[in-house]
Amino acid sequence: MPRYFFHTQNGDCIRDDQGEELRSVDAAREEAVAVLGEILRYRGASFWTTRAFSVIVTDTEGRTVVSVTASASDQAPEGWTLTGDAG
Numbered sequence: 001m002p003r004y005f006f007h008t009q010n011g012d013c014i015r016d017d018q019g020e021e022l023r024s025v026d027a028a029r030e031e032a033v034a035v036l037g038e039i040l041r042y043r044g045a046s047f048w049t050t051r052a053f054s055v056i057v058t059d060t061e062g063r064t065v066v067s068v069t070a071s072a073s074d075q076a077p078e079g080w081t082l083t084g085d086a087g
Contacts, residue, residue, distance in 0.1 A: 002059060004028040004066075006035050009054040025065050028057050032068045040070055048072055 005019040022028050032055045039055070040047055047053065051073065057066035 004031070005058045005060075006032065007056045007058065008035075008039065009056060010050045010052065019060075029066050029068075032057050032066045036068050036070055 001021040001023055003019040003021050005016040007016050008014045020031065022031060036053065036055045039053060043053070047070075052069060052071045054067060054069040056064055059065050
């Protein structure tokens with residue numbers, strides 16, 4: 001099985017030197033989302049300090065195969081609209 005490395009970035013890059021064996025890139029995508037969710041849950045309100053957190057997944061050759069980022073803002077994303085009646 002291929003080995004994938006789950007590095008994190010939030011101002012500082014934290015390298016994953018051990019990695020994890022997973023069956024496919026799809027499994028690495030699922031794991032990247034799960035890792036990001038756990039990190040955000042752990043960091044809580046301190047996430048607002050950096051306003052962005054990324055999990056970058058590389059293969060054994062160091063190539064990026066997946067990258068997922070959560071970002072925080074006090075503004076709605078461009079193009080966002082609330083549809084439907086609230087009342």
